[in-house]
Amino acid sequence: MTEPHVTAAREPRPWLRFYAAGVPHRLQVPDVTLPGLLDAAARRHGGRSGLPGLHRAVGVCAERLRTLGVRHGDRVALVLPNCPWFAVAWHAVLRLGAVVVAVDPEASPRALRHQLAHSGAVLVMAADSAGERLDAVRGDTCVRGVVAVPVGGEWPGRGRIRKPVRIKRDRSRPGGGGPEPGDLAVLAYATADGPAAILTHANLVAAAHQLALWHPQLREGQETALAVTPLWRPHGMLFGLTAPLLTGARTVLLPTPEPQALLRTARRRRATLLAADPADCRRLLQRPAHELEALATVRTWLTETLDAGTADRIRDSVDAVLVEGYGIPEASGAVLANPRGANARPGTSGLPLPGTEVRIGQEGAPEVALPPGHAGELLVRGPQVCAGYWGDPAATWRRLLPGGWLRTGTLAVLGPDGFATVIGDIGDIGSTGFMGSTGDIGNSGATRGFASHPVQERPRP
Template sequence: MTESQVTAPDARPWLRFYAAGVPHRLQVPDVTIPGLLDAAARRHGARTGFRGLHRAADACAETLRTRGIRYGDRVALVLPGCPWFAVAWHAVLRLGAVAVAIDPAAPRASLRHQLADSGAVLVVACASAGERLDAVRADTRVRDVVTVPVDGEWPGGGRPRKPARTAPGAFGPQPGDPAVLAYATADGPAAVLTHANLVAAAHQLALWHPQLRTGRETALAVTPLWQPHGLLFGLTAPLLTGARTILLPDPEPQALLRTARRRKATLLSAGPADCRRLLRRPAHELEALATVRTWLTETLDAETADRVRGSVDAVLVEGYGVPAAAGAVLANPHGANARPGTSGLPLPGTEVRIGREGAPEVGLPPGHAGELLVRGPQVCAGYWGDPAKTARRLLPGGWLRTGDVAVIGPDGYVTVIGDTGAALHGEQ
């Protein structure tokens, strides 16, 4: 089967399984992440705290500007999922600078690689990373480290006021500009995600869940923000849905359950490992999740998925994403068309196909296992500072090699089996 046959519009059988209200076509406005925050502060600010976040991000951006951060500079965020991550991330992007999100628990070698490879000139970090940063800083271009707290309320208090619009060109970012450098592995290359990539992924996630009540949801973000799918659920999609987002620096199960009960969380995003940790808690503690209506996760093993469904009265949505596609590729639909054990269907505006292992330009028909390839507006612009890696991973026509082995059924549902064993997950 040729590529044209695989990707022709009439060869997208998955569209007929979309849930009611999910569009078949994706229309994404030509805006940046700062533009989304401006709009969210105006539309949803009164209840959700976006106005305070807007003020805090503006103030933080001015502080970063006085420290010499300019358009195109890379700023590393070595922080857990805390309010300061949200503030600093938005501040960096408002300046037209590029955020480099790094695991705050990363060992020295990984920290050194990511700081040096990205060329970060400033780091916003938690205190626990201080010793490791001191040990590797001489091997990088970092000229300044700002330490911020990870506990307590985010620095957006004070009397609310009407947020100002971001003046066109005032801070520099345009939709096609780099926004985030995303490392899939500790020592691999970084995917360059533009503002347009992030905005597209946010729309894809929001459109996939038409049941969400705009401005009335409370989202509990367990997936780390330094991972692109954590950014997607915790910071970007809420700008469209108006969801109040709860950030947990340490998503330890007992603390997570206490927070879910106190804040009456209605949305939960947790990876498979976090799902299993939660399920180890006694049944009476899991009653704290009684208000959760939608539980988002990656593809689960059958036992874990059954236990989640048996423990909470929520819709379990299994999906799949990769950092180079902003964490958004596949998801199971709501309702009877969900297929447990699969990664679901391509999100709106997304195309997928299977390429022969070792020769991904050769398309394979449904039912045959091969490398999963993805195309869509959320796919990265390339890999930071390495045209050769970009050429290996991005094929002609905009197809991204995921490095994962998958099978597409005749109805369009995708089952991801594992990785190819090739060096795409940890670049050779």
Template sequence: MQIIAPTYPWLRSYPPGIAWDMVPEPGTLPAMFEDAVARFADRPCLDFLGRRWRYAELGEAVARVAEGFRRLGIGPGSHVGLCLPNSPYYPMAFYGALRAGATVVNFNPLHVAEELAAQARDAEVTLMVAPDLDPILPRVLGLLGKGPVGRVVVCRFAAALPMLKGLGFRLLRRRAIARVPADDPRVLHWEGLATAPPIAAPLAVRPGDVAVLQYTGGTTGTPKAAMLTHANLTANLAQVQAWSPGNIPGQERVLAVLPFFHVFALTSVLNAGIGWGAELVLLPRFEPAQLLATIRRTRPTLFFGVPTLFKAVLDHCAKPGGAKPGELASVKLCISGGAPLPLEVKRAFEAASGCVLVEGYGLTEASPVCLCNPVESENRPGSIGLPLPAVRVEIRALDGSGTVLLPGEPGELCVAGPNVMAGYWRRPEETAAVLGEDGFLRTGDVGVMDADGYVTLIDRIKDLILCSGYNVYPRTIEEVLYRHPDVVAATVVGAPDPYRGEHPVAFVELRPGSTTDADALREFLRDKLSAIERPRRIEIRASLPRTAVGKLSKKELKAELLALRKDKR
């Protein structure tokens, strides 16, 4: 069945050789994984700080873990929580749990105990997998006996490292290793799980089964779990692969610094990397010096990141002893997602690395990738690109009428395709609010599509600042601030205003050693923004709040402004 409509403007701009009307075959992640193991058995699969696994080795480990889960009673209907940094334990536990027929629930290892407990209760997680690292393990162990979590499987972090590094970690980083209870039957060791005989049972998984409960703030800001089926995730994997025809199966090396518990890395790095038969270069966290040293050692070809990550690499390269010209030359493609990519960051990174940096767009509810700039044809600056194969895009009126707008008219970005979630876990009303009967998902983002089908984001609907009846878009202000040579990071939020309703406030992080002050920034903005867009207040901070994947976070700053207003009453 073809889904092409001649009125779709992006068809005239579609990259040669990529069929927008492709229909991804519904599949399952365990079947995809086993196919990759069979095709690339002797190829390198994982590199964890110098220790390497081949596809055949990872395949056997996953089969053993799947049987270990099954012997613990984990199977269809079970919810397994993963609270892990990037390490070999993550793909083993992820594909092992799915192979056993369970649903995976991703947990952010940086979350505090209260956040972990609330998510575990909501998702009805009965078993957690966590590393023996402090403070992650104590927080996870604290879930025992206080909700549905009845068992915790503990992974020894040092055991996954190369021998000498593992020994050094045990000796020099002893304080980072958490104490594991020796006599608690609810606390299990990874070795016991991973030494079971390989599972022999047939696949108990169907494409329509929920593979992952992925938590997100969605368009309302309230944490809830998007139900991503095997069909959703394998469809998005196929879409991402189709969009990068220049990637050679079995020959690529993917830099895996984005955390796998985040949906962008889950699809674009882990699942797509395995599907390509690539070697995944795993880093447990982002440290610029370690990242650049890893690039020098492993020579990756693909690099997926968020804008602040690319900016941090640039800033580190500019320091004495930073990367020299040519050290990033192995990277042929970088894709930025998760947040708007400032034009200045894109240009500077491409100039420093010599590779192509393209901006894409996605959201948790769509597995997540929906649009991306073409890799091998026009990469339009400032745009999030064209719809991926099988993804339909409409710009609809902000009044909620559902009216589809013409090219050039700003409205809410809405998407439909086989990658769109089945709904929110046990939240039918919130599902109905964002997912229409026609299959289109309301993203909560304001965008505009041009006559060629390229989409440009203007801002989040919830971040829109209503100032004296006018729409003020924080991203517009932020883009201009990034043009100042001393600005490292900038975010703009709306503050309550008794006269205007709201006014924009800018929070800025400057380059170390900069003498630029708020007055200088105000002068810089004077001829670049209208009077209503210019921030009434500019605050310079040593650092700005960020999420676990490095995206700038506005919620803490909004809360700060609201608290300040209450104090003044």
């Protein structure tokens, strides 16, 4: 009688062995909403973080929006650059149980028309610079009014009303109260004219915890972060709006990623945390070596996967830990990141974040799992993954597979140790990584006031 052949089972989550010290293997996320997260942060963190001031401003702004007729489930579009009033408006909309539609403030009329009409936004809060473009497309949308926000001065609660804004209520719809964790919070457009991912409060709260847990070295209430990535992107929201609620970091918002302004701000604010996309990293490295000394206080530098030359130059120029990663809007901006320390693998996108699983599916047949070392489509599942696409069941059917797996549209290779290397996009379902080019946001206004979190750096000539 022959002995049966026994094959050792492959470890289901090999990446856990390479997590940095202090990073938990299991993710535990409280069953709270984003307003609940802000309430707790305002109580926990002191004035240096600016969170108590933000909390007060959000309450006033939410009441202002309530008087304008904004109710639970309404979509409110924010067409704003990085500024404190984006943070105030974003949190205020969510506090009412309404839904944020974050739009590129430099979006073309075509992109504005698509996103406003597709989302069914009833109110827009916008910078003055977007006024003409909004006037040109409003007739093709459900927008009932526009609040013109002077991003260089007063906060949104005192913004001008371009048109009569009082939103007529559909009495067949309940007004509702505050949100629940499973409620829709943000409609995230990965492309200018594509579908919008449905991100719930639970999705965004989970992503915030994943990012905070990945960096246990952060000193609670003592960090100063430079937010370069636009807040209208899910990854910008993650770094600039939600994760700071857990870490108590004081966040400085840069309206443009212009290198000289960034370096000047880093020196003045003694920044300890910097998040920038690869293009901004390369622009920074073009500055003279003596100017890069402004980054001497930066301890952690976060970015997307870099080419070897750029990564080496950052390590040679700055005494900071470089953390390369990857994320997409459909996963709240959070999927992969390299661990701190000796286990980091330069040139890869790192390991799945806590609570996240990844696998490689055969290109064109993602339900077929490929073994380590084979290139295919990266699939991900976890509590940060979207619930589908707004008003687009066909896109939901194409991208979300049975078992909760999301097709990322990204070609990647997964090593036997769990490190993933992103190669590029796949065909027409492709979606850019979390740190796409930010472009010129184009705001030169200066805002300060009531120690609000975050603060905006004052541009200089």
